[in-house]
Amino acid sequence: MAQIYEAMFLLDNQVVREDWGKAKAIVTKTLEKHGGTILTARRWDERKLAYMIEGNRRATFLLVHHEIPGDAIPAMQRDFNLNETVLRYLSLAVDVVPEEEQALSEAENAEDFTIPTPPPDDAPDEEEPREDVDEDSLRGRSRGSAGERSANSKEPDKEPDEEPAAGAEAPATSDTASPESSGTTTGTESAAAGTETATEPANAGSDTATEPANESSGTEPVGAVDETKDGDGADGSKEL
Amino acid sequence: MARRIIRIIASKHCDDPVINYKDITYLGKFLTPQGQILSRRRSGFCTQCQRQLKKAIKQARHVALLPFVG
Numbered sequence: 091m092a093q094i095y096e097a098m099f100l101l102d103n104q105v106v107r108e109d110w111g112k113a114k115a116i117v118t119k120t121l122e123k124h125g126g127t128i129l130t131a132r133r134w135d136e137r138k139l140a141y142m143i144e145g146n147r148r149a150t151f152l153l154v155h156h157e158i159p160g161d162a163i164p165a166m167q168r169d170f171n172l173n174e175t176v177l178r179y180l181s182l183a184v185d186v187v188p189e190e191e192q193a194l195s196e197a198e199n200a201e202d203f204t205i206p207t208p209p210p211d212d213a214p215d216e217e218e219p220r221e222d223v224d225e226d227s228l229r230g231r232s233r234g235s236a237g238e239r240s241a242n243s244k245e246p247d248k249e250p251d252e253e254p255a256a257g258a259e260a261p262a263t264s265d266t267a268s269p270e271s272s273g274t275t276t277g278t279e280s281a282a283a284g285t286e287t288a289t290e291p292a293n294a295g296s297d298t299a300t301e302p303a304n305e306s307s308g309t310e311p312v313g314a315v316d317e318t319k320d321g322d323g324a325d326g327s328k329e330l
Numbered sequence: 331m332a333r334r335i336i337r338i339i340a341s342k343h344c345d346d347p348v349i350n351y352k353d354i355t356y357l358g359k360f361l362t363p364q365g366q367i368l369s370r371r372r373s374g375f376c377t378q379c380q381r382q383l384k385k386a387i388k389q390a391r392h393v394a395l396l397p398f399v400g
Binding site for chain 1: 351352389391393394395396397398
């Protein structure tokens with residue numbers, strides 16, 4: 091008992107450019123030679139391959155539904171493996187032939203049906219389904235990375251906020267505002283420390299001891315930073 | 331503790347479990363940018379559908395519709 095198979099053949103575009111009927115006949119005659127019956131045969135597509143096969147970047151896909159006895163399959167496979175026009179093939183057992191395939195195959199067999207000539211191997215593919223996939227995955231990645239970044243950025247911000255007892259203001263400040271405030275405080279502190287060490291190296295140790303206190307208060311308002319600016323040097327050390 | 335964000339692409343696919351190797355737009359959703367098949371945890375398929383997906387992707391790779399390596 092013969093089984094119905096759906097087979098996809100990748101045909102060399104050089105042969106297809108010469109004559110599509112000839113390229114199609116290579117496949118159908120081989121199947122008929124081994125006792126197969128062609129039910130439908132049509133050009134499925136011509137597209138760029140995902141990877142090179144025997145030096146070809148593009149190929150024409152021929153979709154064939156056929157019946158063939160099981161004992162003839164190994165000989166048929168050997169013939170297709172030796173054939174240089176058939177770059178690759180995939181044969182799957184199916185229960186029935188879809189009605190759409192029959193209609194499309196009949197439409198291709200019509201006399202007025204013309205098949206476009208395959209473009210050269212270097213031509214890019216018209217439809218690129220991988221781009222949409224990449225966009226989706228990139229969106230997912232960007233979300234994940236953004237989440238990770240925000241999570242990472244929050245952690246160092248929380249540490250100085252948790253040290254002082256100003257827990258009520260810490261959640262009210264946005265994620266973007268908190269790193270800016272912390273960045274300004276550290277910048278002023280380093281600048282202040284630099285000037286102090288240049289002028290009074292003996293007081294540098296005492297000033298650095300006051301800096302952690304300024305850090306804790308500096309995260310909340312910007313005015314606190316200005317106070318340290320005004321009171322840096324002699325004023326800050328005098329108060330303490 | 332940071333939570334891992336897992337996007338489930340296909341949910342309740344079992345209503346229409348036929349996955350064809352020619353539908354590469356659909357199959358491409360279940361590949362990573364590197365061309366690896368998504369795990370069942372991320373794809374959201376049941377066991378049977380994930381096997382069908384795996385088979386269809388490997389058939390599509392054989393006829394160079396999908397890449398082995400992205």
